[in-house]
Amino acid sequence: MISFLQVIFIIAIIGMAVALVIASYRIIKGPTLHDKIVALDAFGVMLMGTIGIFSVLLDTPYLIVVIMIIGMLGAVGTIAMAKFLEKGWVIDHDRDPDD
Numbered sequence: 001m002i003s004f005l006q007v008i009f010i011i012a013i014i015g016m017a018v019a020l021v022i023a024s025y026r027i028i029k030g031p032t033l034h035d036k037i038v039a040l041d042a043f044g045v046m047l048m049g050t051i052g053i054f055s056v057l058l059d060t061p062y063l064i065v066v067i068m069i070i071g072m073l074g075a076v077g078t079i080a081m082a083k084f085l086e087k088g089w090v091i092d093h094d095r096d097p098d099d
Helices: 003-028 033-058 063-087
Strands: none
Touching: 003 033, 033 063
16 A cells, blocks of 8 residues: 555655756757756756655665765856856966966
């Protein structure tokens, strides 16, 4: 017998899947690069939420590590892309402290 809580989790997973598809469309067809980066960041957050729901549904704590890795990669990727859009490069090779 499926409990009420499991039904709620399944509905949440379906909702997250729809949101992931919409974010994927925005990543592919975004009018500007800024829209694509924001959609990619939102995709990462929604993916972490979906994995969190699966972690609770499967009653396993091991997926929390996957959520943390996706979060760290998403944050670093968003910062790198923002720096690239602002300055045109990500890593500054000129380390002159006088500038």
